[in-house]
Amino acid sequence: MKKLFKTHETYVALTVIALCLVIGIINPVFFSAPNIVNLFRNATVNGIMAFALMMGIIIGGIDVAFPAVAVCSMYLTTKTLESMGYDGPVFIPILAAALIGTLLGLINGLIITKFDLPAFIVTLGTSSLYHGLLVWLVGSKPVNRLEPPLEAFGKMEIFRVTNDTTSAALPWTFVFMVAMALVVWFILNKTMLGRTIFAIGGDRTSAERAGYPVKRTIVFTYTFIGMAGGLAGIIHAIQSQMCIPTDLMGCEMMIIAAVVLGGTTISGGRGTVLGTCLGLAVITIAKNSLILVGITATWQRFVLGLIIVIGTAVSAYQALRASRKIAPVMTEEEEGGVVNG
Amino acid sequence: MTPQQAIDEGIQIIYQDFSIFPNLTVAENIAMPSERMDGKKFVDWKSIRAKAQKALDMVNVKMDLDALVGDLPVADKQLVAICRALLQDAKLLIMDEPTTALTKKEVDALFKVVRDLQAKGITIIFVSHKLEEVFEICEKLTILRSGEKVIEGDMADFDREKFIYYMTGRKIKESYYEKPNIAGDCLMKVDNIGIKTLFKGVSFELYPGEILGITGLLGSGRSELARALFGLEQLTEGKIYMDGKEVVLKSVTDAIDLGIGYVPEDRLTEGLFLPHTISRNIIAPVIKRNLTKSGMIDNKKIEGSVDDWIDELKIKTPSGKLPAQALSGGNQQKVVIAKWLEPQPRVLILNCPTVGVDIGSKTDIQAYARKLAQNGMGVIVISDDIPEVLQTCSRVLIMKKGRIVEEHPVTDLTEQSLAAKLSES
Incomplete structure (x- = not known):
């Protein structure tokens, strides 16, 4: 029980509950089944990216290119399908998008390890590079209507809830987020690869000295983030039933915020899937439900920013306090008493 | 491989x-x-x-x-x-x-x-470079100096003197430091100072020419005391006087302005800007005094004074333009000392000045501390290195559980007696 109150997850969970209660009390619509189902639906794409990105932050790096990777993957895939009038099974385009993402992520990973450059700089560069190349070579005309297999998949529902006023459905695409969370959890906690990621994030030099395959693991991590980016891209297109090649661009800060809010230390070495789930919940609720309490779109950015700053500051402050804790030299008794030296 | x-x-x-x-x-x-x-x-x-x-x-x-x-x-x-x-x-x-x-x-x-x-x-x-430990645990010995093997042999063939000779390439005499007869009023006086839960009731006076040793085990409150004397921790009780006037040390800037210098315990995290040049490190506390009329950094002036320090402290480096991290531990420590001497302090606090320093640099640093004191500076050495305390200081305070429990002129102490006093509870 004591341990429960020490973990960061507990505090984020309390934040989620508080946020829900405040919004729900002001506007009970928040607790209606369709609203909750919609929140899960809206978390899908961000979630896929957040879980993968968490691995990049744990290893002591960062990736800001995954939105560009997502856009490239979804646009190239949907554009190709459109031009060939695709009518095959749906898993092939999803696989294709994931493969494009994998390739772009691999390029990131290779540049980072080959030249030993900071991941932030590399991915900032490739983000611009990938997106620029896409717009230059393929153009930026939206795909207004997806090919039938994708369109049909987007309309497949796991279940639907209806009340007096509205109705909402959880689409099958949601399964991809759950799968991503499970895969990341499995890698981080059950494989040597995952423990190597933690080790590198804890102390890279130590990992090298202990003979861990540091570079290979870093390349894997960025490749994996690229794969998740590609997947998130195509899922986004499927969910919105169209493909606009400027969508998602700029979402990286929100995703990073979700991961960091969830207790992943930005300097690496620490992070949990559960924490990221909770961080994602905070961001999703703030982004989608502030409108329910009368905070208009203009103020929404402000409040969202406030939540991120306060949320991350609290966790940073806790870490600071822990590191600055000076062990007392004297007990109360010794302080009051007479010394017998 | x-x-x-x-x-x-x-x-x-x-x-x-x-x-x-x-x-x-x-x-x-x-x-x-x-x-x-x-x-x-x-x-x-x-x-x-x-x-x-x-x-x-x-x-x-x-x-x-x-x-x-x-x-x-x-x-x-x-x-x-x-x-x-x-x-x-x-x-x-x-x-x-x-x-x-x-x-x-x-x-x-x-x-x-x-x-x-x-x-x-x-x-x-x-x-290791710690003589006592090598004698205690090792059976065979190889001594390296400046990247070359100097000698190897069975431990039985070595004694203290021979060991030091091969480590340093010179004979080092071990002797006490005596406070020279310098007239002068009390430089720094602390009266019953304390910080809640860290230390309490600490009083001493420091005169020009004196090297005051404060010794105690890790966790005795000695480092906290040192930090408080430099304005890094705030006192909760007691008073500090400089030249007889009461002063309040709210920050490091206050301490520097009052003529206090502090060489911290851990040079890597507290003492140096590792990737920066030796010059920049030395000049850091007095950067404001080295500006041209237009407010830019006066590199010529800096170069001159940095070269003087490199000579004065025998820092082994081809130039002041090398990054501090390229130096050995001993030479890094000399850079930290130069850095705190550049503002010309009258009281210098050395907190464990020779931890992780080779024996040659160690001797240089100890000799330099004596030289500073002989020229009228008041020096405080905080250390748990017993031979160092005995060879460097003229007076020794022993600290335990946040209090000064004993005070001795160094001539009353031997390695054995001081070690016994430190370890008894």
Whole structure:
């Protein structure tokens, strides 16, 4: 029980509950089944990216290119399908998008390890590079209507809830987020690869000295983030039933915020899937439900920013306090008493 | 040869910084590399815990397997590093200055572990510059100086003097420091100062020409006292006087303005801007005095005074333009000292000035402290290095559990008597 109150997850969970209660009390619509189902639906794409990105932050790096990777993957895939009038099974385009993402992520990973450059700089560069190349070579005309297999998949529902006023459905695409969370959890906690990621994030030099395959693991991590980016891209297109090649661009800060809010230390070495789930919940609720309490779109950015700053500051402050804790030299008794030296 | 190949051959190194993973548990730190060596792809927590426990049993230590290594005291971190090495079938264990951060008691415990390992047939290379430890634990000795082997032989062929001679290439005389007869009023007086839970009732006076030693074990409150005297911690009681006038040290800037200099305990994290040049490091506290009329940094002026310091303190470097991290520990420490002498302080506080410093630089630094005092500076040396305290200081205060418990002129003390006073509770 004591341990429960020490973990960061507990505090984020309390934040989620508080946020829900405040919004729900002001506007009970928040607790209606369709609203909750919609929140899960809206978390899908961000979630896929957040879980993968968490691995990049744990290893002591960062990736800001995954939105560009997502856009490239979804646009190239949907554009190709459109031009060939695709009518095959749906898993092939999803696989294709994931493969494009994998390739772009691999390029990131290779540049980072080959030249030993900071991941932030590399991915900032490739983000611009990938997106620029896409717009230059393929153009930026939206795909207004997806090919039938994708369109049909987007309309497949796991279940639907209806009340007096509205109705909402959880689409099958949601399964991809759950799968991503499970895969990341499995890698981080059950494989040597995952423990190597933690080790590198804890102390890279130590990992090298202990003979861990540091570079290979870093390349894997960025490749994996690229794969998740590609997947998130195509899922986004499927969910919105169209493909606009400027969508998602700029979402990286929100995703990073979700991961960091969830207790992943930005300097690496620490992070949990559960924490990221909770961080994602905070961001999703703030982004989608502030409108329910009368905070208009203009103020929404402000409040969202406030939540991120306060949320991350609290966790940073806790870490600071822990590191600055000076062990007392004297007990109360010794302080009051007479010394017998 | 890559680290992995060396490991496969049975060579294990305990690095000076231990090379552990602060974010992972004791069990994982100890057993994971061995699990990796077994070629496992998946994590088997049961086997990891069992292996870690086995390694801890080998060195006869009890530790919580689930504690995060980053939260452990230094001595335990070291044991974790040793256990990890043992699990990887070490045949040759290289220990790089393993005692730097340990107290006397912890060193004794470590030596017991080392002897146990030796009895189990493991060869150990013990890298150290601490004379007492080398004499205690080693059987054969090789001395390196400036990258060259100077001598090797059986420990029995060496005595103190010979050891120091080969380490430094010169004969070093060990003697007491006597306060010269300098007239002068009390430079600094502290009256009953304290910080809640850290130290209490500390009083002393410091006169020009004096080297005042404050000694006590790690955790006696000695470092906290030093930090308070430089405005890094705020007093909760008592008063400090400089030249008879009461002063309040709210910040480091106050302390510098009052003519106090402080060479901190850990030069790597508190004393140096490692990637920056030696010049910039030395000039940092007085940057405002080295500006041209237009407010830009006056590089010519800086270069001149930096070269003077390099000569004065015998810093071994081709130029002041090298980054501080390129220097050896001893020379780095000299840079830190130069940095705090550049503002021309009247009171200099040296907190453990020769930790992790080679014996040649150590002698240079101690001699320089004497020279400063002879020229009228008041010097405070905080240290638990008993020979250093005896050879450098003219008066010694002993600190225990946050209080000054004894005061002696250095001539009343011997290594044995001071060691006994420190360890008795």
